[in-house]
Structure formats: C-alpha cells, structure tokens
Amino acid sequence: MHQCLRCNNPCANDVAFCQKCQIALLESSPGQEHSSTFFSAGTQGHVLSPAKPPVSALPKLPVTPALSELSPISAEHMFPSSLVPTTPRPAYRRTWVRRHWRIIAAVLLLLALADGALAFFYFRLGQGGSAQPALVLEKSVVAHGETIELRLSSFTPRAHVRITRDMQVAVRLLQTLALPHNQPDNYVQIDEAGKARVRLRIDANWEAGEHIVQAEDATTRNVAHATLHVVGAVQPPSLQLSQTTLDMGASLQGSNSIQSLRLRNTGGGTISWTIGNVKPAWLFTTPTFGTFSDGQTIFLAVSRAGLQPGEYKGSLLIMASTGGMQKVTVKMTVKPLPGDPGPVLTVSPPAIAASTFDGATDAVEGTLKITNTGNKQLHWSLASQVQLASLSEESGFQQRIEWLHVDPRMGNIAPGKTEIVHLSMHSQSLFTDVYSGIISFQADQKALNSPQSIALSLVVRPPCEVRPSVTSIMARVSVGQQMTLPHQLSLHVPTGCHAKLSWQASSQSDWLTISPAQGTLDAQSSTDMALTVDATKLAPGMYTGSFVLKTAQSSQMVSVQATVLPTGPQTTSILVVTPTHLSFTLSPGQASSTQQSLSLANTGQAGLSWQITGGASWLLIQTLQGALDAGSSVDIPVRVTAAGLAAGSYTTQVQVTATDNAGQAVISGPQTVAINLIVAQQTVQSCTFSASPSTLTFQATLLDTTPQAQEIALASTGACGGTWNASTDASWISLSSTTGSNTSGGNKLSIAVNSAGKILGTYRGHVTLTAYDSNGASIKGSPQVITIVLNVLG
Template sequence: MSKCRHCGRACPDHAVYCEECLSAWSSPEESSAHSALTQAESAFITMPDITGEITLPEIDPFAPDPEYATHFSAEETVPPVSPVTDTSSHMVDNLSDAARQLQATERKEPRLRRSSRLSPFKEISVDVERESTPHPSVGQAAQNEATQPAGVGTLANTASPEKAAARRDILENSLPLPDFWPWLPEHENEENEDDKWADAGDPLLARQLDPAAAQRIEQEDVLRAIAEGHIPSFPMPKLVTPLLQNKQRLRLFFICAAALILLSLAFDSLLVSFSFLGSHNNNQGSGGIPTLTLSNPTASYGESITLSIRHFRPHAMLYLTHDIGEPIRINIDRTLVAVGDDGSVDIKVNIDTSWEPGFHLVQAEDINTRYIASTTLHVTEGPTRPSHFLLDTKQLDMGGAYQGANTLQPLTLHNSGSGNISWTVSSDQSWLQVTPTQGAFSSQQTLLVGIQRADLKPGSYTGTLTFASNVGEPQTARVTMEVRALPPYPGAVLQVTPVVLNYSTVDGNGGSSPQALMITNPGTKPLYWTISGNQPVDNGQNAYLRELDPHFNWLKTRQDTGIVAPHDTSNVPLDIDSSKLLAGTYLNTLSFSASDGHTAINSPQSVAVALTVKPQCTVTASTPAMSFVTVAGLNHPSDQTLFLKSGTNCPGTIGWHASSPNNWISIMPNSGTVNNTTGATVAIGVNPHNLNAGHYTGLVSVVAGNSSLSMSVDLSVQAPPTPTAPILSASPLSLNFSTTQGKGIPAGQAVTLTNTGHSPLSWRTNINNLAYSWLGTSPTGSTIAPGQTGQVIINIDPSNLSPGTYVGQVVINGSDNANHAAPGSPQTIMVTLTVAPPCTLAQPSQSALAFNAIQGGSTPTAQTITLSASGNCSWPLTWNASVSGNASWLALSANKGTFTASNATAMLNVSPSIAGLDPGVYRAQVNIDATESTNTSAQSSPQSFTVTLTVQPPCSLQVAPDSLSFTGSQNQTIASQNISLQTTGTCVRPVSWTASIDSGSSGWLSTGGNGSDTGSGSTLAVTTSPGSLPPGTYRGTITLSASGSGGSNVVGSPVQIPVTLTITGYKLSGSAVACADSQCATPAPLPNATITLSTSSGVIATTTADSSGNFSFSNIPIGSYTLAVSGANAQNVQYTGSMAVTINSDTSGMTVQAPPPATTP
C-alpha cells in the first residue's frame, strides 16, 4: 500500500491519490480548487512514517494564509504529515543552482524572478531515470493541453474494482502536473526530441548546496513574493516533532565532535611540522622565512643582478657563495654582508667570466645560526660545458733529505668546464700521503702532498697518486724523492710524523675528535723543539676567515715546546675549533724547529692539517625555475613537476614545506618528507583567473631543515585573442630524464600540443644554447588543425656528457596563417637531465700497505683501509674481501659488508702476525669485489691492494774471538788482546754494551770497560797482569751485555768469553864439574850427575846432567834457590857440591863445582 499525496490516507500501490480525493476532484465545480490544492500540497514533503503524536509548535510568520492552504473545512482533521527535514532546503538550493546554469546558457538577458520558486519540491532524483525524464517545456505543454476525459464523474462505491482502477488512472493522468521547473519561461519553442537536453543543465545533477544556503534562499524568496503581492503574509504552522528535536541535538553534538576532531588534527599537524622542520624562529626576522631572490633569474656577462635578502635576523652577518663554496665578492675585500634592522638587504653583483655558462646555486648563510637561503641563477652565455677534471701537474719531484725529514708541496685540482666535481685520491706507497683525501669543488681546489722519510733506508723512491672523480677516467701523478742517511753521531734529530692529518666535521658542529703528532729524536743528543708556525694555506675560505676574525685559528695545539731524549718519542695533541667555520676545506701547516739556542738535524719540519667542513643538510630541486604562458579568459596551463631530494649530507629522512607569497601559484602537496634516495614529487601550477593580461613573477620557497630554497615562477598572461585565432597550449611543461653514464640513450618523452583556437596552428621548436649538444626534438615543427592536438617528442643524448645535472629548455613557438605569433605562444618546456655516474667501486684509500717487524718482537699495529662506492647503484651494495695466496699471517677485521648509499664508506682493518715467521719479506694481495642487489658487479670491481710484511732479523750481538788465551813469564808484561763486537740485524742504534769479569779473575784480568756500536762495530781490549802469580794455568770469564737505544733487546746478549792465562817460570842451565882440589883449578865434567834445585822448603826440581855434565831447568819461579850436584866420575869417585842461585830471569852458564871428598888422615 502507498499513501495519497493529498491527504496521506492509504491507497493502492499503483495509485498516487486515494479514491476520496479523486472523487472530490472529479466534479467540474471542484476542479477550480485544484490549483489551490496543488499550492497547499506543495508546502509539504512526503516523509517516512513516524510513530507518536505530532506536536504543533509556534506559528511560522512565513506560512501561507489559511484561505490558500486547502479546501478542507476547519472541522476536518489535518492528515498526518511526516516531519520536515533538510531535504527540501538541499533540493531547493540544488535546483536554484541548476536554474542559474540554464539561465547562463539559454538566455542573454536576465530572467524575471517568479514566486512559484517558493514551492518546495519532492526529492525525485532517486525515482527518475535520466533517459525518461521529460524536458520541462514538454511537461509544461502537456500540462496546459490536458483536459478531463468525458464521462468521468464521482467515483461510485458500487463500481467494480477494475472500473474503479481504470477511472482512477484516467483521473490521475488528466490532472495538471506540478510545476517542477518554475524558473523556465511559460512558453518555449519545442526542440528536436534528440537535442532537447543538449544544452540544458540537468537539475538532478545540480543539487549540491548545503541546507543553510537553501534556507537562506527560501526565506529571501518568501519575502520577495510577499513584497510583490503574489502571496499574502499569513502564518503557516511549523510542525516539529520530538524526533526532529532529538535530531537537532544529535546534529549539534556531531558538529561539536567534528570541530574537536579537526582541532586535534590541526594540533597534530603542527607538532609534525615542528618535528620535521624544527623551530627556526631564531633565524627569522619579521614577515616570514629567510629567503634569497634575484632581480632577474637570468643574466649575461657584463650585466648586474640584485640579490634580495629578506626575513633574516636583524643585523645578521651573511656569507655569500655560489656553487661549492665559491665566494661572491661584493668588492675586492668584502665577502660578508650585514642585513638591516628589518633583516633585509639588497646586494648588487656583477656577472663576469668567472661564472661559467649554465645554472649556478647562489647561497646566503647566516654565520651565527647557519641558516642557508638559496636560489638559482642562469648565466646565458653559450652552451653548458661538461665538467672536466684536470691536475696542474702530473710529475712531482720532492727532492732529497735526511732520514726522518718531511717534504710538502701543493697540488691544485681544476675544473675546466661547469658543474661540480667530486674526487678521491689514493697512494701506492705508505710514505706518500695527501690531505685532504677526498672532496668536491666547482672551480678549483688545492691539496697538499706530503713525503714522510721516517724509518726509510737511504735511496731513491717513486710513488704514484691516483685521482678518481665522477667525471671521467682516473688520473695519476708520479712522485719522486730521495732519502739520505743520517751522519754518524748526528746529535739531536727532529722527526715529526705523520706528515699529514685529516679532520672532518659538519657545518654547525663544534669540532672533531682530537688527533696527535709524534715527535721522535733518532739522534744522540736531547732534542729541544718548539712550534715555530701555525699558518693557513691561502684560499677562498681563509679569506672569509681573515675578514671575520683575523686572529682566529681553527687549529689548536696543547703543547708548543718540549724536550725529547735520544731515541725517545713525545706526543703533541691537536684540537679543532670549527665554531666559526662554514662549509668548505681548510688547510693549515704546522712548523716545528729546534728551540732557540739549540740545533737539530731536519730543523725546521712541517706537517699539513686539513679540515673538511661538510655542508648542512639541505634540499635540492630538479628545476631551478618555472615558466608558464596562458591566455586571459582561458583555462590555466598545465602544472609543472618539481622533484625534491635531500642532500648527500642529510642523516636520513627530513621534512619539507613549500609555500608561495603569490595567491595565483598552487603547490600540491605543500609538505612531506624526503631523503637522498627517495624524493618527493610536487606539482606547481598557476591560476590566472583573476589576472589581467601582463607579465607576472612569483616565488616558490621550500623550507627543509635549517635552509630554504627559492625558485622563480614566471607567468605570462596574454590578452584575449580574436575569435578566429589559433591558441597554443602544451602539456606537460616539465620533463625529467635520468640515465647512468655509459648505459645508452633513454627513450624520448612526449609533449602534447593543443590548438584550442579556430584556425590552423603552425608550431616549431627551438632549443636554448645551454642544451643544444644533448637535447633535441622530433619533429621540429608541424601544423595542428583547430580543436586538435599534436605531439612533439623530446629526446636527449647523454653520450658526451659527464655525470651531473643538466637543465635545458625547449621553446615551442606557435603562429597563425599570417605567421603572426599565436596566442599562448611561446610555451617553454623545462628539461632536466640527471646523468648519474655508474655504480663504481672506488679504489681503496691506499693501494699498498707496508708493515715492518722484528723477529720475536711485538706485532705491528693494524692499519686501516677505507672502502667506498658511488654512482647509480641498486642499493645496498655488498662488498667482499679476500686474501689471495697462502697468507695465514694476514688477518682482516671483516670479510664482507654493505654500502647503503652513494659515497658511504667502510673501514677495513688489516693486521699481520709475525708469530712463527722467520726473517724475510712476505707479500699478499687483498681483493675487494662489490655486487649490487641485482647481482650485478659494480664497475671497477674487483679492486685490490697489496700488503708487504718485512720481518727483520733481531738485533744480535756477535763477538770474535769467542775465547782468549794468554801466555807469559812470571813478572813479565803480557800483551793485551782485543775482542771484536758487532751488532747486526734491526737494532735501535747506538747499541750500548758493558763488559764484566768474574770475581775469581779480577786480580789478573781486566777489560776496556763499556762501549757502543753505531753500526760500524767496536772492540774491547782485554789485558792480563800475572804479577807474582806462580807459573801455571789460570782461567777467567768476561761477560758482555748489550742493549739497543731505549733499552731494546739485543739477541745474544749477554755473551761470556772464556780467558786462559798461562804463566811460565824462568830457565836455569849450566854444567856440573868435578874439582881435584878446593881451588878447582882443573875442573872436569861430571857426567850423569844429579842436579837438585831447592829452597828452604825443600827440593823443587831435580835433573840429571848429560855426559858432558850439562843440565838445565825450566819454569823456575822467581826466587832464591840452592843448586846442588852429586855424581861420580869414571873412577867412581863421588863428588858433591852446591851453590846459591837467585832466579829473576832466565839464567844460563851456571857452573856447579863439586870438590872431591875429603881424604881421611
């Protein structure tokens, strides 16, 4: 069952009105009341049934007068009516909007307002299909022409159901339709059935106004209708139910809840913004974020541009640079500028030939807060020249010097093209060092090459420096030098190592980890040293420092003087103060010399110290500027795409926010996050709707971290064209190409050209001078019919380009048949080409490592190799290290690792072990290979470096002879003998030695004492003093002990040398004779006589004379003796005799007389 639209009673499903209402309208006298019934009925809207009683609230002053309400009597009960909702207001507002659209498209003159618009309407959009909806004019005509069929009268209760239904249908079809489109004219010319909706707005699709606006329009129309006299001002009851009141309360509750939710979201967004962007209120002056803009984003040689700096801190000091640290000099002496009280200043800059053609990044940095504002300048002087890496020399002769001496020479790197160059350097010799070892520059950069002769043997040496860059093949420089031997007993010798030091920090950080220099004295006398100089190497960065504070020095020493004993070492710690330093590379030289009143070999000595201050984290944009061309009154041009990316020094993901002071510039989205691998795409559009014809320049600023980047937006709004003119538009207006060097030519990209005018459009392309060598189009021109589109393919050829970012412009010029410039012309397509270096495994920081050790000594200190990779890699890049050959003595701190981003580094510690190794030279090769995540080997992979370990024999003491033997007569001087001492192997000279004698021999054995060996050997004199020692053999021991300088061990020490002393007595010889009488006038030999030699203590020696009576004694000690003889002659007569003898030397010719025995009387 459905309900009657008039009274609300139940009626058949297919009926609109109930039988009672149809019966009332069926009589001719009641048909005149139908229009009033229609008006009254239209004041209500059919609603769903509700339960409960209907309450009648206060009278609405806008309700119609009772005499217009209905034809019912006062006694009749008002039929149930569903509560009024916002549907009517929403519908009226939507239909009013549709009416305005129809008025704008169908009539030139304004339509008269009609009071019939005041009638509310039933929402019928859900019931009506678009294809079957009658045109308003057709419906109105049918209404005007409808007549009541003959024979139709009051419905009888006795009629059959079939006849009643048929009669009902006839009555319903005969009733006039409601005026659903009251704003249309009363009579319209009927259109073709197929075209009736061609130019008319669909009212069912235009109902989009909110209820509040609909209610306001409804009230205005009621008041206007009353004022015009269409309806009297009588009250109409306003029906409100408790349910409606509850709905209003719920609506209020939901509105409050939504407001709270929006407030919390806004607060969260604010917190996120602060967390991403940080609070930079201390950087900002009044009026907004600090910005740097140019009076003209393009310039040529000889022209001047004005740098407009705004919203910095009042009186802030700014440092102006372009590209990578190239100072912008305001005049000859000034590189710093001060802003005014309002945080702004205008600086005039002349563009000379030092500015290469192309795009240049211009920066202004607050030297206190380190806030950086940047923008881009386009120098339009010929094509952009690719970067080209050059060395100012490829041969360095460092000369000759004593062992331990250092030598420094500068080497300058140049860029003969435009753009930026990043580089690294490696050395194949440990004595050949460079500082800094890597960097980036746009014009030139100076570095220092150092030679370290410490611990080198005399001779000539050659080394090679290899420079790798992102713009070409590696380049080498050959370095030669000579080492001279120290003189013997040199006195104090000054040796400072290492010859170079490298520090690194980030702009805005306080400093870097301290390092130390080692001062060694390999001489023989104490070294008194002092620091005689701490001077910067002249470059652009130091010019800025001189202007900022001429007394500031970023290199600090904790000790300026000292004393080093012979063969001893002292450390000198160094500190860095980068508080006043901006991004760039700083070089200082420290000079050491002997203190006043003292001398030293190798005085003075210098070392180089480099400090690299890396730039702050900033954001970069793919397009330095944007240009739009449009025609007034037409649709706005297509958006341009801006690709944002964080710099290489950003720690990770950073937040960014983009804004524009120009309301005709749109940015979508205007905030987000980026990192140096994943960027953000931003659409920049313009809306020229309220702009007159003319030229407009705007600005887009992107804030990220502690920096802002400003890009100019150029908009040309052309005057409306003639009706027959062609109109040029293009989409897209910006293209981005990226490729990897050596990986071929990427596919072209299409730009769609549209002619929205009414005559043929001829177009042609033109490429600016910056990019004609690598940028092209196909075709270069054509013609587009009215209302049609064309296409041009933008092609690039990076074959001859080095890695870097290149920006070019394709200008599309359109013209009409008379060759006049077409409206919308020219259209500029900004083309950005990024040529990434190939994924390359860089050379190790050193191509050769050398270790020295002494057999049995301590293990050498590990050395560090720095590995890195760069280029367009499929990250992560996995590296593996392996040792070739049988080198069990070599150990690596890691065998594998990963690089996660370009220019990331990995440290590899290399440690040798000398355990079990004999003296000799050991060599090994370490291979490094790298593989992308796609299992593709990186270019220049594998790399390798060699490791040499020299195990030297220990310092040993060699002595000759290994024993001594002395022989001599008693109380006679014995000649001394020498012991030769030689120290061989790796000795810390001079080697000192001492000689000691065992206590049992100290009475007769002595040595020359102590001595030293400087490498040429030494001798030890050994003497004996037999003195009164009796003849015999004596043995003793000499102990030799040696030690190297500083107490180093000497193998073979101590050594014992045995000494043998043989003491001999004197000789005594003579003859024994027999005497005939006491006078022994006629002596005769006494053959075979027994000869005895005795002292008071007894006989010490006995001998027998020969046949001639001769005898001899040997080895007779000094002393007094009795020499006795006893023997018989041939007649067997016994003879005896004696004599006293004193022996103090060899005695010979002694005659011992033996008288005959006395005769018995």
C-alpha cells in the same frame, strides 16, 4: 686597648672600628648585609686583613632587595688614604649617599631593561625571528655577458653576506655601495632594514645550464637560495698543473717534506677534481678533492719515517670533471741517521685531510704521533701554527678566525717512545670552502729533524639541508577547477648528512598549496610532494607562483608556472617557445656562427599561426612565420654574423606571437627571446718560459767523482721566439750549452757535476736560465733558478 680608626675612641676588642662606628658604616652602605666584610688591624702601619665581626655586635637590619645586586663600597671609601681618625658623618650626608645610590640603582635598572629589550630585538631579527632570509633574482634565465640584480631581504641588519654559486664557487659582484670596503667582491653589506641590492655579471666561468645562487649570513649562518639558468656556450674548462714532477730533496730518516701544487683552469666553467691511486704509503696529499673556477692549491707531503736510506719515487693521479686524468710524479731521497744521533724528532703523518659540513657544531678531531727515534731524551714544543683562509685562491672575509687547536703543545719523550697530539678543527664560524693550516714542531737545539712541519686542510661542505628534485614546475588547469599534481616534486637529503632534518614548505601564492607542508628526512629517505593549483578565482592565462622550502637555517625557492585554460569546447591553442635566451661567441669579422635553434610547440587542442618579429642586422633567422597543428612543434634555425662588428657584447630581442584559427591571440600571449652575441677580441697568447725540475740532486763518492748527468726541460708557450741563456755560480757544475732558441717543442739542457778535490759533505750551486722574446725583452717566468745539490759520500 685599641683606638677606633673612624672616631678615635678606645675599643675594648681588637677590631678596626668600635661598635657605634660599625653600625653607622653598615647603615650608610648600599648593600647593607652584603657589605659585611670588615678589616682588623692593630695600630697604624699594620697590614689590614679580612675578619668577620662578632654577630652579637651587629643589630638586625632589613635587607634592600632592589639593591641586592650592587657591589659593596670599596675599601677606598671606607678608609681615608692616610688612615687618620675622623668624626662620624653627619646625618644629612648619610641621607645624600642613600639618595644618590637610589638614583644610580634606578639608572642601572633601566639600562638592564634596555639591554634586555635590545637582546630580545636582536634575537627576533637576527636569530629567532620568523622572517627567513630571502634571495630574489631579477630574472631566472640569462645569457653570458649579461648582468642581473640580486635582491636580499630579512637578513641581519649591518651583517656581511657571502654570495656564492653551486654551493662553494665564489662569484664576482659589480662594485656598488653594498660591497664592504677592503673585502672580497662576493661579500655584501646589509643595510639597517636587513636588505641589500647588488648586481652580478655572468662571465665565462658560468657554464650553460642550471646554477644555484646562495647567500649566507655571516652572523646567523642563515642561507637563502635561488635558481639561475644560463644559456649559451662557453670555452670548455681545462685543467693545468703548475708542475707534473716534484723533487722533495734529500733529508734524514724520519723527516717530512712538503711542497705545494697549483691546479689552474685555463678555460671557462668550473672543475671538480679528486685524488686517486696514490702510491706508495709514504706519499700524502691534502685536500683530496675540490671544486674551483679559477684555481686551487693543494699540498703534497712525504714522510721518511720507517724508511731505509736510498732514493724513492712515487706518483698520484688527479682525476677531473674535464675528463681523463693527470699524473704527478714525486721523488725523494732518505739519508741515514748518524751512529750516535741523540734526540730525533719524527712527526707523522705529514699531512691530514679532514672534512665537515657548514653549520656543524661538533669539532673535527685528528691525531698526530710525535716519536723520538733517537737515543736520548727529546723535549719538543709547538713552534708555529699558521692558519690560511682559503685554498681556492679567494681572499677570505674570515682571515683571522682561529679554527685549529693543538693539545698538548709541548712534552718530553724518552728514546723510542711516542706521544699523541690531538687536533681540534672547529668549523662553526667557517663558510663553505677549503681551509688550510701549517703546523710546525721544534725540539732542542741538538735534536735532529727539527723543526718538522705538518700540512692539513679542512673542507667545509655545503650545509646539510633538504633539497628539492626540481626548482621549477609547469602545470595546466581549466578555469574554475582545482588540480592536484602528484609526484611532480620530491625532497631528499644529500649523501653524507647523517642527522634527521626537519623541513617546512610555505606557498607564496594564494592559488598554490603544497602537501605535506612539513616533515622530517634523512639521507636514506625521500618524500613526494603534491602541488594543488586552485583556478577557481583565476581568469584564463599564464601565472607564475612559488613556494619556499625551509630547512633549519636555509631556504630554497621553487617556481610554479600555471596555464589556466578556458572552459567549453576544447579549441584552445597554446604556444610554448624554448629557450628564452640564445648566446653566441664569434671572432671579429667571422661570417657565421654555429647554428642554434628555437623550439616552437603548440601544447593546446587547436591549431595556431605564429610569426617572429624584431631582431638586429647581425641576427639571421631562417623562417619568420608558419603554422602549427595541435600537439606539434618545429625547430627554427638561428645564426649570427660578426661581419662589420667591433669587439664587444651585442644584445637584441625577438618576439614570437601566435593567433588561433579564429584570428584571436592565444592565451599564452606573445613570448620574448633574448639573443646575445659576444664578439671576442683576438688576443695573442702571452709568452711564458718555464724550466723543470727546480732541483737536481747528484750523489758522488771519493772514487766516483762524475756521476751521471741529468737534464732540465726548458719550455715556452705562446708566441715567444727569441733565445735563452744559461749560467752557473759553481765551478763544479758543467752545462751542455749556455744558449739556445725558444721553441714551442721545448729544449733539453744537460747538467753535469764533478766532485774532484772535495771532501765528504753536501754542496749547493745554482743554474740561472734567462729567456728573451724576439724583441730582446725578458719574458714571463724568466729568470728561472735551478738548485743543484751535490752529496759527496765516502
């Protein structure tokens, strides 16, 4: 016989509770049939274990559907902590429990409904809503030095939006409340209404011509585009490399070496580049192409796998949009493995370059080979995995995103065998940019070539989207008529996008329609669109409209300017002035600029007279009035002067007005041209000192203790003057000179070594170079420390 743990009455069966107490507990349980786990136990002190009661011992009770999802009462509620027998609960307590569970259930149900409503609201606003995010520019034509306002709407509330131009070049927004704290200056904080306003300054990195400004929602990845035309001239872009010779040093067979190379733009605009003609096969680069305005870092890597001991030299060419190409020379030394090497870690290739598209859902896959080139068992593991946000020298909003996965992360390899490691790069959460990673593998302490590092990059290209052939269209139509403009616009998909893309076009103006309004395209096809201007409800004059082209998560605005002509005799005069902005850059006191021109054209059917008014004292316009016959044009020379002007930015406007033969203003109305003058502050190029290469390696033997001397190139740029000094911390290193003068042509310093009295092995020393300007102050880049490696062989 056993006692019931609840009422202390004797039980015939080996159960925790008697039948009466089981029924009482079941009735008071909120889940009823769902709370059907009981516990069997012996006397107090025994371990409780789950056990199902006999079915015949339980009465059939109804199920309560409204509470079916609630969890059963926990064991703490069913058993007193001391397991002391108790008397049954009174009926009023069971009623209290039921009432409170009903209240709790009702609250949970309301919370579930509210959660569903919030999810639906978020879906409508952020994910599946019909409102497409929009980017509107304050004006579409600007000059260098100007600022414009960007207006964002229909984005996810409280989201971060990244602003770029030309798909992957970061812009610098002026500080406003919309810029999030501690984030890069090209990120915008959207407000609760899904809107934001920020200002953008057009600096020297913006080349003259057409640019695409892009806003991408970090939450939904929706993209809005707008077209901006920049007028004026800037300093041309110029590519500069941090070094043109890289010494990867000496290491054992099968090892890798990695160094970075910085690409800099010392001018204005942007630079696109690609790697070409890499020789030989042991030399790798990542990434292999890119675009930047300020600078970008690439990695060069060498693999000594499968190479015989000795010295190796290779090269690669960097071809840039600036014209020409620059050569980078890479050298290294391969040392032999010892006779009984034990386990040897070899990982190849030493660098991987991958690419994908913004918004792609499939991961980019890659493989590495880990080989044991030794003669004993090798145990390896992943030592570290560093993921960098961007190689384009922009701090990234997504610094902590884990986009790189390695599998497997450890293993055992027999001598001469190879194991494959799979890399998965996930770009779903990455913006258009260049991302990098460094993976390091390690092996047992006795293994050679441990650890080994691999450099990789993932280029996230602009999203696959349908793009228009032009972003602005001009049309002429008579009042009261409809005119269709066929073949003015075509749609295409960029090369490299393999999927078929669906698109839609919707007019933002009631007088403009587009046909077809939707379709599907791939990279091998294109679609011509017809635009219809309805002037039946328009008065004579000029109208500006637009339509939006949508592809998946992107939108592009295309503007349409329509001139509505009056009916009757063809005596209309129309004045067209281009460009609407002129920009000049002069030095303080410079008397005159290079000539630019305003083009005035009469595109109507009758003559007109024109005149130019407004301007400033520093603006020189040769002709201020004239006449144009129908269909004719004239170029008006424009110059500026900086005489008497301090450094700074100056802006003025001129207005071009025209009247027809009857003395009435032409229907195109007066037109305004903005003219910008930047008087640049003259600066002296800062003085910079450099020395290359950063490492010299010598090979000596017991018989030949004085290998051939090598040279270090010393260079100074800017108005340096002054001198440089050289010193060494090793007695076996000799310098051809310990001092010299800083000259723009550069200097050579000869380094010699002497291994006399040294046993077999590797020795390291250093040469320190310190440069001073003409005032005796240390200049930029100073001091430089050169590493000297001496290998004494048998």
